[in-house]
Amino acid sequence: MKVRILVSFKESVLDPQGQTVKNALHTLGYDFIKDVRQGKVFEVELQGLSEDQAQKVIPEIADKVLANPIIEKFSWEVLSEGKKVSRN
Amino acid sequence: MKVRILVSFKESVLDPQGQTVKNALHTLGYDFIKDVRQGKVFEVELQGLSEDQAQKVIPEIADKVLANPIIEKFSWEVLSEGKKVSRN
Numbered sequence: 398m399k400v401r402i403l404v405s406f407k408e409s410v411l412d413p414q415g416q417t418v419k420n421a422l423h424t425l426g427y428d429f430i431k432d433v434r435q436g437k438v439f440e441v442e443l444q445g446l447s448e449d450q451a452q453k454v455i456p457e458i459a460d461k462v463l464a465n466p467i468i469e470k471f472s473w474e475v476l477s478e479g480k481k482v483s484r485n
Numbered sequence: 486m487k488v489r490i491l492v493s494f495k496e497s498v499l500d501p502q503g504q505t506v507k508n509a510l511h512t513l514g515y516d517f518i519k520d521v522r523q524g525k526v527f528e529v530e531l532q533g534l535s536e537d538q539a540q541k542v543i544p545e546i547a548d549k550v551l552a553n554p555i556i557e558k559f560s561w562e563v564l565s566e567g568k569k570v571s572r573n
C-alpha cells in the first residue's frame with residue numbers, strides 16, 4: 398500500500414520559503430499569485446499492513462518522525478490504483 | 486482558487502533524504518516501510534484566474550520556478566471546497 402503524507406507549517410507560523418517563492422513569481426510577472434505556502438511530501442510504501450493498521454501507524458510516524466507537531470501539521474491519503482482516500 | 490503542486494524526484498533519480506527517513510523509521514522498529522520518497526509541496530492561492538487559465542499557467546510556473554525539470558517531476562490539483570481535481 399502506498400500513502401502520501403503532506404507536512405506543512407501551521408497557519409500561524411511564518412513560511413519564509415513560501416514568501417520567497419511568491420516574491421520570485423511576482424518578479425517574473427505572475428501578479429495573480431496571492432499566497433504560496435511550501436511544505437514537504439512523503440510517499441511511503443508500506444508492506445503487509447491492512448488499511449486499519451495503516452490508519453493507526455501513519456499518524457504515529459508523522460507525529461514522531463516526519464513533522465514537528467509544535468509548528469507543523471500533517472494530512473495523509475492512501476494512494477491506491479486510481480483511487481484516493483484523504484484524511485486529516 | 487487554491488492549487489496544490491507536488492514536486493518530487495523522477496523515479497530514476499536517487500533520493501537520499503527519503504532513504505535517510507526510511508532508515509530512521511527502520512531503526513525505530515517500523516520494518517514494514519518498504520520505501521520513502523520525499524518531495525516538496527506548494528499550496529498556491531491564485532486571484533482572478535479562471536480554471537482554464539490556471540491549467541495553462543500552473544505547468545509553466547512549475548517548470549520554470551518550482552521544479553527542476555531535469556531531475557524532478559510535478560503534478561498538481563485544484564483544491565476547491567471539498568472537491569479535488571488531479572492532474573499530472
